[in-house]
Amino acid sequence: MSQAVLAITEQIDGSFKNVSFEVISAGAKIAGSLKGQLAVAVMGSDIENIAGQAAEYGAEKILVVDHDGLKDGLSDACTQAAAQLVEKTDPLVVMIGATSLGKDIAARLSARLNAPLAMDCVDVRVDGDQVVATRPMYGGKVLADVRLTGSPAIVTIRPRAIKAVVAPGAGEVEKVDINLDGTRLNLVEKHMETGKIELTEADVVVTGGRGMGGKDYGVIEALAESLGGAVGASRSAVDEGWRPVADQVGQTGKVVAPNLYVACGVSGAIQHLAGMASSRVVVAINKDPEAPIFSKCDFGIAGDLFEVVPAVTAEIEKLKD
Amino acid sequence: MEIAVLLKQVPTTESLIDIADDGVSIKTDGINWVMNPYDEMAVEEALQTRDEVGGKVTVFSLGPEKAVAVLRTALAMGADAAVRIDPEDKILDGIAVAKVIAGELKKDAFDLVIAGHRAVDDDNFQIGPAVAEIMNIPHISMVIEKNIADGKIKCTRTIEGGTIELETALPALITTQRGLNEPRYASLTGIMKAKKKPIDTRLLSETGTDPGTPMVETIAMRLPPQRQGGRMIDGDSAADKAAQLVKALREEAKII
Known part of the structure; x- marks a missing residue:
């Protein structure tokens, strides 16, 4: 089952993060340019009830990975799940929100797959058969266009950089089993400031x-x-x-x-x-x-x-x- | 405890950045090169850990001859040994850098590797976790507090909207975030001593690591659109100015 784009989403308090919709929208654009399908990964615990929302932004396929080991959003478990989804879907492009978790997943995934990575991008497009991403450097003093050669091209999207556009897709849901054996990070405690806007x-x-x-x-x-x-x-x-x-x-x-x-x-x-x-x-x-x-x-x-x-x-x- | 620290030489954050004539790099004349600020925290954390539990701190930098300066700074701060990997003018992308550094780290048995969570030049956020992946060890990013006991490391890291405390077994890699510590300044005696310490220089071609062909290539660089001077709002009183501002935000900018 080869997909053009695999978009990986993230939730907070049982809802999608806004950046997830932005990533799905960016993914839909790239899938369109590649004339291929957009698959959206929803990883977590008890997330089946929200997964369908991904279709509103253009998911053709929604891969639901429901696993207890993903409920705390730890980077090694999420990376392992993401790697297995990449293996299953064999995408040309993987897109992830450039959050603290998303950046961790993307960096490790790039090394695991020996794949090109453009981090924290504000724009992404297809040029010929290659992905070109625009990313700020030097703290935003410079904008650089980088060309990614190799597959899958991994692109993380900076929050609020790309507009989430409602554009319904087929949203065919598929449950995917993954194996989280051998993860090494253990959660001790989470301290969230309630009601704080990021x-x-x-x-x-x-x-x-x-x-x-x-x-x-x-x-x-x-x-x-x-x-x-x-x-x-x-x-x-x-x-x-x-x-x-x-x-x-x-x-x-x-x-x-x-x-x-x-x-x-x-x-x-x-x-x-x-x-x-x-x-x-x-x-x-x-x-x-x-x-x-x-x-x-x-x-x-x-x-x-x-x-x-x-x-x-x-x-x-x-x-x- | 054997501790490795990864260093990068970057333009100071005060730098005015301009694009070079080739269109894909920055102008380097007049740039003041320093140790990446997050790497200063990495050196400090390594020194504190060594002084607490004993061991040795080795600093690594992959960079041209001028990168020796950041290694000397780390030695002056108190690091025990320094390694420079000379890229021999080869262009390396993030993955290639991670492969080369991981290859060198694997030659010794390090218990802990510390890196900055990103370098303030290319803002890539990639090297730390990618090095950990290649070394097949766990990593914790953006650490603001850490404790080591019984072969385990417990860290608090920042996440959106809060913090999270994680634990894993050593060997492990962590990346630093502001708040972890206040990096020390090198003492004068430290600087004098550092000048005499050897730098272990290794040529990329002799490392035994194949960095591969770059998969990420910068094809264009530009300056982002600059805001021109704004409209100053005058008025008789704070209340008058505030009323005019809110009116402008509502009617002109249509933002509230």
Whole structure:
């Protein structure tokens, strides 16, 4: 059963991650270019009830791998399952979301299969009979087109880079048995912050920088909550210990691509600008009118963030009345 | 404990990056080359582990002659031995690099291999896990806390929306994430001593590893579209500016 594309999905709390739909959509496009079929892998435990959703985005075939050993999303078990699905479907292209798990699977899979890998891509296409992927390098300062020779070409897709498009496919479900003997990672404990919106998946990101002056991010959190967004931090705020490393936006933190990015008290170091460059609209609020961030934003307000940010929150709240 | 650390020399993150005339690489004039910041954490973690449980830290880098600088830095920080694998101007993709490094690591019995979770130049996130795969050992990525006891390693790693604690048997490979430690600066005596330590240079053609033909080739590079200077919003008060901003976001940008 040879498939053109195998798209590997990922869930959180019993639902597909958004990036999974983006990966399926990207996979449908590539399968179309290759005039072949798109198979979507749904791996986990008790996932049969959601698997059908993959058809809405173009899955011709849905491979359901229901195994207790996959319920914690550990990278070695998932890699082993993915490798067996590749063997079964013999695809030309394997596509995975560039999440922390997806990147682990892709890197190990590339070595196991001796296959080309393009990590964290923002675009992918077929050129002749080869896959060409566009991926940011140098923290987003450069975009590179890379050509993958060999099969399967493994491509991981950066969250929010490619739009999920509803385009129903046949969605024929097939259950697949896999063997997880010999996995070596054991879960000790998982600590999830409930209700927290992941920066890389957020529609809105409100970031506080050095201008925050301390740990109190109350005004930032209030604006983020009002907009249904996530809170970010600049490197200096993280270095000061005001925010956790997980909140850092920039070249040595996370690259974000929200519709709206609000930088508050962020001066705009080159590493930070690289991490937010893909945002659709950037608002900068800083009391220094000469701050470099103002040359890389769409709208700027020179003023005290502790006055301006609460005023913006109040305006947003007015819209909701 | 025998510990190996993988190092890469990269442009400092302050660098302004421009595309070279060949269109597939970056201009290197004026670039300040340093140790990949995540690799600094890898060296620090290795040194702390050695000082706790004993053993030896060997640092590896696959790179041209100038990569000696990062090996010297690691030696100055306190690493015991350094190996440079000279690619002899051969172009290597991620898998090829992983094969060559894994091949060298297999020549010694390392209990623990530490690498950065990515290099801040090509942002590939590939070498650590791929090396572990080729060595047939487990790996844990993006580690912010680790404990070693009874032949096992227990690590906390970051994942989207939280952290996860994992355990596996040694030998294993881990990759570093910010928060794991604060890398030390090399002392002056460390720097002086490092200058005298030998660097074990191995030519790619003599390693016995066939890196294969590159399967991943950069065919074009460009700078992403740059945002031009934004519109400054003026007003009599914070409330006035805020009202204008929200109006612009709603009516012009149509984003809220």
